[in-house]
Amino acid sequence: MANSDERIQVASAFILQSPPGEINDVLNDVRVIVNDDDILEDGLLPALREYNLAQFILADVPDADHQTIVSDVARIQDSGEEEERFLDPRSKTSFRFDHLRLATSDPRSEEPDPAAEPFRAALESAALSYLAAHYIDGVAAIFSSQPPSHFTVQIVSNKYNPTNFWSGRWRSQYYIDFAESKMIQGKILVNVHYYEQGNVQLETSHDLSIPIPPAIANASPNAAVNKIFALIETEETRLQTSLNESYHEMSEKAFKGLRRALPLTRQKIDWDKVTGYKLGAELTASKGAFVLAS
Structure with a gap:
């Protein structure tokens, strides 16, 4: 044992x-x-x-009416405490997180980086608008890092439907560098589980790199962020369309190929009565009956 x-x-x-x-x-x-x-x-x-x-698990922010994402990016480095803390940039609050009970505790105010906060806040506002347009129950968190021109956007959207035996999660993360590389480096991960009378799980990931045009990189925060999310929207829409096409192809070809054909009688076998079947008589009486070779 x-x-x-x-x-x-x-x-x-x-x-x-x-x-x-x-x-x-x-x-x-x-x-x-x-x-x-x-x-x-x-x-x-x-x-x-x-x-x-x-998995970008969601947490209820203490003393706030929204959720935030618990992730490695949200973890406060070197907090000086035995228990790690996580940051919600939207409320400028950090908290402890119970990974078993998914509960938050011990909220504490956090001062943002004054050099990065105007751009970060503008990205956050654009992200919330993007969520409202494309994700019913989506949550986004936007983090700044050093140097102040670097930002990380995280998005997660969950759909759980146990009544119909399926669940799914969309995660996307974008690292935005406005100053040096002038690139958006992104990764999208999709996980869907379908388990009615079976167990089928789809996991896929997509890496992307999006150049930031000079007109966007040099624009004011409010002018730049909407164009940043327009670039993100184009890539996510392209991936969503590709996934939909793949699902349709699997449904029409791959999954149909896995299905077991009906017997020549064109009727399903009642396995509870299988011992009572007279196989020879059934086959002879059915259309297209075949002869067994001796």
């Missing part, structure tokens, strides 16, 4: 592969593997933390 460390290792692997919105179901299942609630929480915390940061 595997020891507790081996069981934690196996359970952690399952955690890291959890489909969108199904982490609680996976946790309940891995309890059977670990079979020891005393070590379950501490043993799985590293995997839960890794999963939450990679």
Whole structure:
């Protein structure tokens, strides 16, 4: 029998592969593997933390009416505290985050970089408008970094529909450099899980590089940010169209090729009555019956 460390290792692997919105179901299942609630929480915390940061898990911002993204970019480096803190740039608040219960605590005000904040705030306003136009329940977070002309835009949108056995998550991240490379380096990740009478999971990622034209790089913040999101919109629309075409092709070709054809009677077999079938008589009576070679 595997020891507790081996069981934690196996359970952690399952955690890291959890489909969108199904982490609680996976946790309940891995309890059977670990079979020891005393070590379950501490043993799985590293995997839960890794999963939450990679998946852009959402957190309710303390004393605010919006959510923010918990990610490695949001983590405050060298906070001087034993427990790590995460930043919500929109409310200028940092907080501690419980990776098991997905709860925030201990809010604290954070002073933004005065050199970067005007441009960051303009990007945030444009991002919220972009979300309202394209993502029903999307959340965005915009972070500044050194030098002040560098920004990171993160977007996540989740759709969970357990009644119809599917869930999905869209994540996109863009690193914007207005001064040096004058480029937008982006990555989009899509994960869809469909599990009605089966288990199909699609994971895809797309890397992109978008040059920032001089007219945008040298414009004022309010003039530049809308054009930045117009460039992002073009790339995300192109990817969405490509995914839709791929889904249609899979539905019409790949998935149909996987389906099992009906027998010659053109009727499904009732497996509860299979022992009562007279195979020879059934085949002879049906259209297009064939003769077995001796």
